[in-house]
Amino acid sequence: MTGARIGLEVHVYLRTRSKLFCRCSADVLSATRANTQVCHVCTGQPGAKPLAPNRAAMEAAVRLARAAGSALAPRTRFLRKHYFYPDLASNYQRTSEPIATAGSLAGCALWEMHVEEDPGAYDRETGLVDYNRSGAPLVEVVTAPELTSPQHARRLLHELRLALDYLGVGRGEAGMKADCNVSVDGGERVEVKNVNGARNVERALAHELERQRTEGATRETRHFDEATGRTHPMRAKETEADYRYLADPDLAPVDLAALARSLPDEESPFARRARLATLAGVADEDASPLLEERALADLFEAGPTRARFQFLVRDLRAELDYRATTLATSGVPTADLDALLVARETTRITPLVATRLLRHAFDHRGLHGALDDELTAAPADDALTDAARAALADHPKAVADYRAGKPSALHFLLGQAMRHAKGRADPNALRDTLERLLADP
Amino acid sequence: MSVEAVERALERLGADPWRAFLHVDADGARERARRVDPDAPLAGLVASVKDNLAWAGHPMTCGSRHLERYVAPYTADVVARLEAAGAVVLGKTNMDEFAAGSSGENSAFGPTLNPRDITRVPGGSSSGAGASLAGGVVDVALASDTGGSARAPGAFCGVAAFKPSYGALSRHGLADLAMSLETPAPMARDVPTLLRLHRALTGVAHVEATPDALRIGVPREMFEGVAEDVERPVRDALRRLERKGARLVDVSIPSLRHALAAYYVTNYAEFASAMARYDGTRYGAERAFGPEVERRILLGTFVTSREGRGAWYDAAVKARAQVAREFSAALAACDVFMAPTMPMRAFPLGERAQDPRSMYAADVLTVSANLADVPAGSVPLRVEGLPVGLQVLGRRGDDARVLGAMQAVDAA
Numbered sequence: 001m002t003g004a005r006i007g008l009e010v011h012v013y014l015r016t017r018s019k020l021f022c023r024c025s026a027d028v029l030s031a032t033r034a035n036t037q038v039c040h041v042c043t044g045q046p047g048a049k050p051l052a053p054n055r056a057a058m059e060a061a062v063r064l065a066r067a068a069g070s071a072l073a074p075r076t077r078f079l080r081k082h083y084f085y086p087d088l089a090s091n092y093q094r095t096s097e098p099i100a101t102a103g104s105l106a107g108c109a110l111w112e113m114h115v116e117e118d119p120g121a122y123d124r125e126t127g128l129v130d131y132n133r134s135g136a137p138l139v140e141v142v143t144a145p146e147l148t149s150p151q152h153a154r155r156l157l158h159e160l161r162l163a164l165d166y167l168g169v170g171r172g173e174a175g176m177k178a179d180c181n182v183s184v185d186g187g188e189r190v191e192v193k194n195v196n197g198a199r200n201v202e203r204a205l206a207h208e209l210e211r212q213r214t215e216g217a218t219r220e221t222r223h224f225d226e227a228t229g230r231t232h233p234m235r236a237k238e239t240e241a242d243y244r245y246l247a248d249p250d251l252a253p254v255d256l257a258a259l260a261r262s263l264p265d266e267e268s269p270f271a272r273r274a275r276l277a278t279l280a281g282v283a284d285e286d287a288s289p290l291l292e293e294r295a296l297a298d299l300f301e302a303g304p305t306r307a308r309f310q311f312l313v314r315d316l317r318a319e320l321d322y323r324a325t326t327l328a329t330s331g332v333p334t335a336d337l338d339a340l341l342v343a344r345e346t347t348r349i350t351p352l353v354a355t356r357l358l359r360h361a362f363d364h365r366g367l368h369g370a371l372d373d374e375l376t377a378a379p380a381d382d383a384l385t386d387a388a389r390a391a392l393a394d395h396p397k398a399v400a401d402y403r404a405g406k407p408s409a410l411h412f413l414l415g416q417a418m419r420h421a422k423g424r425a426d427p428n429a430l431r432d433t434l435e436r437l438l439a440d441p
Numbered sequence: 442m443s444v445e446a447v448e449r450a451l452e453r454l455g456a457d458p459w460r461a462f463l464h465v466d467a468d469g470a471r472e473r474a475r476r477v478d479p480d481a482p483l484a485g486l487v488a489s490v491k492d493n494l495a496w497a498g499h500p501m502t503c504g505s506r507h508l509e510r511y512v513a514p515y516t517a518d519v520v521a522r523l524e525a526a527g528a529v530v531l532g533k534t535n536m537d538e539f540a541a542g543s544s545g546e547n548s549a550f551g552p553t554l555n556p557r558d559i560t561r562v563p564g565g566s567s568s569g570a571g572a573s574l575a576g577g578v579v580d581v582a583l584a585s586d587t588g589g590s591a592r593a594p595g596a597f598c599g600v601a602a603f604k605p606s607y608g609a610l611s612r613h614g615l616a617d618l619a620m621s622l623e624t625p626a627p628m629a630r631d632v633p634t635l636l637r638l639h640r641a642l643t644g645v646a647h648v649e650a651t652p653d654a655l656r657i658g659v660p661r662e663m664f665e666g667v668a669e670d671v672e673r674p675v676r677d678a679l680r681r682l683e684r685k686g687a688r689l690v691d692v693s694i695p696s697l698r699h700a701l702a703a704y705y706v707t708n709y710a711e712f713a714s715a716m717a718r719y720d721g722t723r724y725g726a727e728r729a730f731g732p733e734v735e736r737r738i739l740l741g742t743f744v745t746s747r748e749g750r751g752a753w754y755d756a757a758v759k760a761r762a763q764v765a766r767e768f769s770a771a772l773a774a775c776d777v778f779m780a781p782t783m784p785m786r787a788f789p790l791g792e793r794a795q796d797p798r799s800m801y802a803a804d805v806l807t808v809s810a811n812l813a814d815v816p817a818g819s820v821p822l823r824v825e826g827l828p829v830g831l832q833v834l835g836r837r838g839d840d841a842r843v844l845g846a847m848q849a850v851d852a853a
Contacts, residue, residue, distance in 0.1 A: 040515045044718050046503065047495045047517060047616040080714055091717035244745040246714050249621035250612075 004209050006153055007145035008201070009179040010160060011138045013118070013171040014060045019135035020117045021050035021094065021251075026136050028118070029174050034130035042135035044089030049250050053078065053096075053115070055259075057137035060169035061099055061115045062260050064139060067163045067268045068110055070103030074257040076115075081243040087122040089134050094248055099256060105163075106156040109144040116140055145181060150205035153180070157198035158288075159270075166269040166291040168328075173197050182208050188217040192231055195224045203229050276300055280309035289313040295327045295334050302338050307345055311354070319358055331365035339371055347426035349374055377424060387420035388413075388433045402438055410434065442485040443474035443529050446580075450487040450531055454578045459554040459563070461572035463492050464500045465532035474529045481527025482641040486580040486634070488523055489573040492533040493540055494583055494625065495614035496520050503616050504536040504548040504566075505734070507725035517614020519625040519642060523583055526641035531579055534569025539716065540590055540618040541733045542566050543803045546794050549731055554790070557599060557827060561787040564597030566590040567628070571598035574630045581638045582628040587619050588704050589782075589807025591626035595819035596782035596830025601635040601847070602628040603818040604810060606838050609643060617715030619708040622811040632820055632851040636844055647844035653686025655849065656775040662697040663780035663806050663832075674824045675781045675831050681853040692771045692778070696763045697809055703764065704808035705801060706744050706757035713741025736797065761812045768813035772836045777846045781806055782819040782830030806832065816840040820850045 019026045022041035031037050040048040065072055076099050080092040095116035103110045116138050120131040141160060147153045157176065164170025178201050180192040190212065195204045204224040208231050222231040267275075269291050276297060277287035290297045290312065300312055316337070320326060327334065340361070344354040353374055360370050391413050392399055398416075402409040410431070417430050447470045454465070470487070477484050490496055493503045495513035502508045524530060537547035545553040545568020553568035555561045556576040563571045567584030571594025574582055584591040586604035595602025603626060610625045617623075627642060629635035640646050659679065664672060683689050716738050719725070730738070744753035772778065784806055793800045810817035815837050819830035831850055835843035 045495075045514060046501060046508065046511070046718075046724075047493070047513075047612075047614045048515070049611075049613040082714060082717055084717070084720060086722065089718065091720055092714060242747045244714075244742065244750075246710065246745055249619075249711055 003184065004148055004205075005145045005183050006147035006149075006205060007181040008141075008143045008147065008153060008156065009181075010141045010143075010157065011175075011177045012141070012160065012164060013175045014057050014115075014137045014139055014164075015169050015171050016054055016056040016060065016137055018054055018056075020054050020057055020115070020137040021135055023051070024135065028133045028136045029171060031132045034128070035132060037132045038134065042089065043131050050094070050248075053251065053254055054137060057115060058099075058254055058256070058259055059263060060137075060167065061113060061139045062256060062263065063167050063169065063266070064163060065100035065103065065113050066260075066266070067167060067270065068100075068103035068105055068113075068141075069268065070100035070110060070113060072100045072256055072260055073098055075253045075255050077253045078248045078251045079245045080248050081245055083241065083243060085119065085122070086127075086129050087119040087134070089120065089131060093117060093119060094251070095140075096254070105141070105143070106152065106159045108146045108152070108156055111142040111144055113142070114140040145183075150202040150209065153205055154198045154202040157201060161198070162288060162291045163269050166294055166297070168294060180205055180208070182212070183217060184209055184212045187212060188219045190217050190219070191221045192224050193221055193234065196226070200224065200226055204231060207231055272297060276304065279304035281306055282309065286313075289317055293327050299334055299337060299341070303341060303345060305345060308341055311341060311344070315355060315358060319362060323362055325362075330362055332361045333366055336361055336367040336371075340367065343371060343375065347429045350424065350426045353424065383421065384425055384430055384433045385437075387417045387425060388430065388437050390420045391417035391434070392437060399438065410438075442479060443477040443487075443527070444471070446485050446487050447471055447474040447529055447531065450578050453576060454531075459556050459559065459572040459576055460535055460548075460551050461553055461556075461569040461576060461578065462489070462532045463502055463504070463535050463548075463550055463569065466499060466530070470529050470531045473524075477527050477529060483523070483526040483528040483581070483638065486528045486638075487578070488528040488530050489532060489534045489570060489579045489582045490520055490523070490530050491567050491570050491582070491584040492536055493585060493616040493618075494520050495616075496530065496533065499533060501533070501616070502550070503540070504538040504550065505725075505731075506549045506729040507719050509725065511724055513614075515614065517625070518611035519583055520614065522642050523581075528581060528638075528641075531573075534567070534573050534582065534584075536569055537566035538731045538734050539616070539712075540566040540585060540587055540623075541712070541731075541737050543589070543593055543800055544568070544788075544790075544793065545571075545594070546790065547731055547733050549729070552790060555598060555787050557597075558787065561789055561827065562597065564593035564595070564783070564787065567594050567602075567626070570594060570628050571600060571602075574598060574600040574628060577630075580630055580634055584626045584628050585615055585618075585623055586626035586811070587623035588708065588811050589804050590623075591628055592782050592807050592817065592819040592830065592832065593803070595628060595821070596832075597787040597828060599821040599828030599830075600628060600630055601632045601819065601821060602626060602830075603635060603639060603840075603844065603847070604816060605639075605643070605840050606816045607814045609816070609838075609840055617711075619711040620715065621711060622704070622708065632847055635818075636848060639840075639844060643840075645841055647848060648841040650776070650842065650845035650849040651686075652682050652849050652853065655682065655687040655777070655846065656690055657682065657687050657846075658690045658692040658771060658775035658778040660697065660771070660778055660780055661691060661693045662695070663778075666784055666805070667781050668785040670786060670826075671781045671784065671829050674822050674829045675779075678822055678831050678850060678853065679779060682849065685853060687849075690775050692775070694764070694767045694771050694809075696760065696767050699760045700764050700809040700812055701801060701805050703757045703760035704804070704812055706753050707761060707812070709737050709741035710745045710754045710757070711741070712737045713739075713745065733797065764809055765813040768809065768815060769836070772815070772834075776835070777843060778832075778834040779846075779850070780832050780834070782832040783807070786827040786829060810834050813837075816843045818843055818847045820847045
């Protein structure tokens with residue numbers, strides 16, 4: 001028994017403005033009509049030559065490779081991978097030699113990374129081809145067959161997505177596809193092609209492992225049916241396809257070493273996560289939400305307390321999810337959020353007010369003085385003492401109860417004092433004041 | 442000036458007895474002629490464009506039935522420059538199908554005839570470009586050169602042709618044949634007009650060459666197997682330059698003996714890749730390629746396949762590098778090389794059409810410039826009978842000096 005051996009070939013979109021070899025928009029997932037983001041280059045018109053590989057795409061891939069701790073190749077050439085399929089404009093796909101080797105994600109070793117162009121989309125029903133996607137930049141990550149469970153595979157995909165999101169070069173889950181190579185107990189390797197998204201990868205693998213354990217496995221390629229959650233045979237893999245790779249004569253090699261030198265040094269997202277997790281006093285994985293946007297990690301690191309961590313991964317996260325937005329696209333200046341957090345952490349505003357101000361910031365793309373208004377309205381230390389004294393004076397019985405050893409009386413007094421403070425006092429600070437006065441009247 | 446030039450060109454063309462053109466845009470040309478800026482560098486010149494260069498809104502057949510109904514949706518960079526410089530494009534010229542040919546006989550729309558002698562081939566693959574110039578129809582022509590496709594018709598038709606260094610002219614809009622070898626190539630009725638065209642296309646003027654400062658390398662291997670009626674006028678031209686003070690240097694480039702094989706294997710490999718898109722579902726619906734195109738697709742697929750690659754394609758890549766190294770080394774000792782362009786004068790139509798190897802052999806002197814990626818031009822010599830071309834080759838990027846040397850040959 002050697003258990004499950006799983007290796008993935010993952011394809012993810014890189015977020016760039018233009019496609020890999022032409023100036024068409026690479027925002028292909030939001031296109032609403034077929035063949036509206038195409039030109040003579042990405043439709044392979046006779047004589048149309050590719051532009052040099054999109055620098056932003058190459059940079060994104062290099063940064064991802066660094067994030068995974070991979071060894072960067074000094075240079076790479078784009079090769080033509082020949083096969084006949086209606087979605088391939090020229091019946092070859094341009095794919096780079098490995099831009100990096102080794103490295104790891106989610107504790108699984110990586111073999112290599114490539115940059116390549118997406119083919120178009122072929123509709124078998126109608127026989128029509130939409131070339132909007134044709135030429136969009138992808139990075140392919142090939143893992144070692146070291147993943148041990150479907151959950152492990154899913155975790156790797158999450159980590160990959162996290163790295164891309166943190167670096168600001170991913171398109172989220174959208175368009176993430178994996179070819180899954182899987183075997184159990186030293187049996188034959190089966191490839192499940194083109195599975196969409198982390199959840200389906202986990203489902204496909206779980207089904208496939210179960211199937212192989214009961215039915216056994218032969219060397220073949222299978223297809224995953226998302227509706228039924230089952231895999232079906234596609235073709236037996238008798239021989240390796242011969243793609244007749246040819247260095248694309250239209251493209252000069254890319255000097256990756258020079259490109260890497262031109263990029264600023266940056267801490268790997270995973271190293272940063274480990275550091276921030278220690279600061280927050282949480283486990284590594286629990287700090288992952290901070291990587292979803294670099295701005296979140298920056299906000300945390302500006303004042304790395306447990307309280308701030310909680311606010312960012314709970315309150316702010318909830319707000320972002322509710323509004324289906326990101327910090328970057330919300331238009332809320334991070335300086336505003338930082339000021340809000342500082343005010344909250346120094347108890348100059350209450351958690352309740354902080355939440356109200358947070359919503360205000362998202363409604364109005366910033367605080368616009370709302371925090372200052374709140375601060376002038378908030379009771380100062382003197383006011384806290386006044387409110388506490390008033391509550392004690394109004395309720396001598398509760399004071400006596402407390403002193404007689406009934407701690408619940410403090411809750412009552414706190415509520416009364418808060419009324420005097422018009423709800424604007426920080427409950428912790430107010431409680432401290434009450435306790436101080438009760439101990440030493 | 443351009444208006445009259447277009448009328449004269451149309452008159453000379455008549456019913457196109459040489460099958461030089463596949464598409465003539467007479468009305469369009471008249472219209473464009475009226476709008477030419479008289480101060481433009483090529484004002485007054487009429488041009489033809491080889492049918493493997495994209496010209497928006499016009500057919501682009503590449504000499505193939507497969508693209509019979511294809512209309513280019515964009516304009517090649519080099520055609521845009523030609524028009525911007527004031528030349529009026531008359532139409533698209535005939536060519537060997539997908540530039541696969543050396544004689545002009547492989548066009549799906551019928552062979553081009555040589556205006557100097559209509560029983561003979563005009564040379565290819567830019568056969569129509571050569572004929573449109575030799576027939577006196579146009580002043581300048583845009584063609585392409587993959588292994589001699591512009592220089593061969595230059596030599597056979599008695600006109601000037603130039604293959605620039607790779608990258609000197611944008612290939613965007615030039616239909617793929619063998620992408621690492623080919624480049625757009627300007628041709629003209631004579632050398633002075635060629636210099637003018639080249640300058641308008643590139644912005645770079647030729648460098649005047651005075652014969653007494655010229656060191657001319659004469660590669661031994663490029664005179665082997667050359668017909669006597671070609672070798673003699675070429676040697677005479679070299680002697681005339683020598684008498685004017687040029688120094689002739691005997692050089693040897695042994696790997697040239699492998700150049701033809703290395704060239705064709707590379708050509709097949711890249712050709713098969715380039716032709717993959719013509720799969721019968723996108724452009725022409727039928728399998729409508731001529732035998733030479735089919736031969737090259739099959740051979741190119743084989744030489745890049747797992748079993749054929751090591752012995753063929755990889756070997757060709759190595760041989761190519763060797764030719765390039767020897768070329769640079771030999772060129773270090775001289776300014777330019779001079780040699781015949783073609784090993785024979787224009788041969789009769791049909792003479793070599795059935796035997797691909799004898800057809801390929803005609804390219805033996807031209808392919809090395811593409812393999813080594815150096816600039817090379819063909820100068821028409823003043824001879825009795827059928828034309829003879831003298832080839833000038835130079836260092837990579839040294840296009841201006843090669844053009845200057847071509848002028849010196851022309852003036853000697």
